[in-house]
Amino acid sequence: MNTETVISWHYQICLFIVIFGLTSISCRQKEKEIFPEKRDIIESVYSSVIVEPDSLYQAYSSVAGICEKFFVEEGSLVKISDPIAQIRNNTPKLNEENAKLVLEMARENYKGSSAILSDLLKEIDAARLQLNNDSINFFRQQKLWSQQVGSKIELDSRKLKYELSRNNLNLLEQRYQRTKFELETSYKQAQNNLESAVYNSKDFTVTSEIQGKVYAIHKKEGEIVNSMEPLASIGKDSSFVLKLQIDEVDIVKMSKNQEVLITLDAYDGELYKGKIKKIYPQKELKSNAFIVDAIFDNPPKVLYPGLSGEANVIIRKKENALTIPRDFLLENNQVLTRNGLVDVQTGLRNIDFVEILSGLNDETAIIKSE
The missing domain is CATH 1.10.287 (Helix Hairpins)
Structure with a gap:
């Protein structure tokens, strides 16, 4: 093989590498290009959920003494003024x-x-x-x-x-x-x-304040009781509330009767609807969050206290909104296009998408920045 042949062979290899590289870059760039799409978008606030019986309260003895007898057990149904426990003093x-x-x-x-x-x-x-x-x-x-x-x-x-x-x-x-x-x-x-x-x-007899169910008994017969420690936990037997923990940044967006979308770990894949019933004005120091009560529109047939899950409180909805994926939106509300950075005005946001009010249309190709 003479020198000219070797040079020609090396030139062809380099040219192939360059063409392949440019083609790969072009393909990768095309893969990262998308166009804004119109879709229905919902802005919501996320929260964890704990299921609790409605009107749940702790029953206390008004006197100190010895718990002589319990008239109920966990799971018992009670009416108003039904005896719960007898205290001897x-x-x-x-x-x-x-x-x-x-x-x-x-x-x-x-x-x-x-x-x-x-x-x-x-x-x-x-x-x-x-x-x-x-x-x-x-x-x-x-x-x-x-x-x-x-x-x-x-x-x-x-x-x-x-x-x-x-x-x-x-x-x-x-x-x-x-x-x-x-x-x-x-x-x-x-x-x-x-x-x-x-x-x-x-x-000497501790009685029920509501008609409901005994969910927990905190003392045993023969134990010493006082007015500072609860004897039992009692709540409604067929009515439950959802306890939501809302961050202080989002609590100002909450209002009564807002729609809530709920999923429970016990009912995997099932989506339930509800609405906000009550907003507690005092922030809890333990959780550093505000507590919001919600109720089901149509609850599951079987519920137990302590069931957990997730909820999204619907803040705003918009149909046929122009949107882009959130990871295409850069800092200072800018988007990378074929012509460079473009300033945009945004509207509703959720975990995946953000609404574009101005700056783009559905024919503007946008590029995901590295």
Whole structure:
């Protein structure tokens, strides 16, 4: 093989490599080119979901004591005022007996033949007699003195006795009214204390506040209970709510009756519709999120507390919108085209697509940037 043949052979190989490379680049570029498409687009807010019974609450005992007996078990159906548990505590009974004794004493002091008020009335009667006598003596002496009979010392002495008797009567009458008010107040307080003691002594049975189902029992018979620890969890038996955790960035987009699309792990592939029922205004510190309640439009036939899943709260919908995939949109709302970067105005967004309001049309080829 001569030198010219070798050079020609190498030239053909290089030319083939260049052509193949350009063809590959062109093919890859064509693969990355797409055109905006018109489609229905939905903007939504994602959230995890936990299923809970409607009106779920914790039942507490109002007194401390020993859990003597449970009248229900987990899964039991209950009605309003049905007994849940019996609590044994002797302290309220003793308080009731003591309150009765205090009330009897207060009643006797206030309404009975007690010496407190009767002695005061006797003192008041004696003071009135003394005042009457001193008044007669004083005015008689004053009249004599006007006739220049008697001495000035005797007049002043009887005047002083009269004034002292009058002041003494006033003080006794004030003391009587004050003592009567104090006894009346003590009597009413004793009545209230007895009513409270009777209420507490009867409040040994924890009852259901709603018609529903017992979902959990947190204590055992024989355990010590107090007013700070729940005895049972009770909620509606056939009505459930969905607890959604919404980020603070998205909570301002929430409103009642918004449509919610729900999937549950227990019902793989099934899509359920619902709507927002309640928005809690206080952010939970534990989850650092806002809680939103939603309800099913048509719930699954079987639901259990604690079932989990996902939800998308529909914020906005638009039909026949011009869209591009989100990964074709660059920073500062720009899109790469055959003619370079183009500024666009965007509208609705979801996980996959973004709406283009201006800057592109359905005939503009766009390129995915590396």
